[in-house]
Amino acid sequence: MAAILLKNLQFKYPSSKTWVVDIKDWQVPAGEMCFLSGPSGCGKSTLLEILAGIQKEQAGEVWIGTTEMSRLSPQERDRFRADHLGYVFQSFNLIPYLNVFENVQLALEMSPHKKQKVASPRAKIDELLRSLGMSDFRDRAVTELSIGQQQRVALARALIGEPELILADEPTSALDYDHREKFLQLLFQEARKLKSTVLFVSHDRTLEKLFDRTVAFSEISKGRT
Template identity: 35%
Template structure:
């Protein structure tokens, strides 16, 4: 799925000069893998996830995915890949408060399908995605009527509805208590096992990371494998 060579990202700041957020990373992530990325705050986790998600460009190196070197693509092609091939889940859910669960999920379909689906087809796909994450009975509920765990399930359904190849999750359990954390992990693991997704998640939670088949650690912009 991903073949990364010499991946480097630097930023220039007035206070600290040049910062190397990523420092020559080499890593392969196979199609269908479930990988956790751990590390200290500021170590480069989110920067690496942005690269995997075609949200930012490296200063140097290559990141090959979807039969392309993402570093060499134009903005339009990167936008198409994000819309059609990659699903994103974030710590803070990012749901639109005035929309129902189904409407929040439907909002992700339009960019991916360029309006090719009818309203009825979009609504049916949204319902199916919500059913996948156990929310078939919550399609008309707005975010304020849902628990934190349910809101994160809606966010996962929103990422899945466009049927991506990759699911990227940035601290998906960070705002949840232990019980809800385990609920969301079970959802992600089940989707990985049944939907054939490649899943990469960034987490500070060692209890979650230890449940993944593969763990990586990034610190000071450098990546290592964990046992």
């Protein structure tokens, strides 16, 4: 089964002159760790936002597993994302008035579906934070964190609740070597355990050998901006 299946997908922003994303046919098999590369501005983040139902395509079909995103209402897409996806945004999107622990917990509070999958939420959140070297910051305001620390909180939030699909947008760009290793180890370990699919966007080509497959954005999309 495909975790992601795209057919004749076309998307542009109101101000775009041509399609930003224009993909005839592409799929990611369930359980695959896929590395997506491409130059700045080519449309990688936009594609991830379409997959997550944050942006809506003008044409084509977007399937996440057996769900056709294109047919869902905006509310249904929000629910689907909260229940089934883990998303590390390029800009993290942490909630400034919640502390580190609460930011991770929020993924469960937003989704009863995720919450019922985690037997001991507190213990699981603490375990994720520990794996990422963030235990000492558990009760710290996220506004007081460095960029790399915020990236690690964003990963913990994406991994909690056993998401079927993990979308990660430049998630290691601010991390030093050791923290990057920890970050990737945890991502791979959790994804393998859950048999989750991972679509990982990065400029860092040294990471691509760790993945099952590398895809260049230009191979799948003929859009120009």
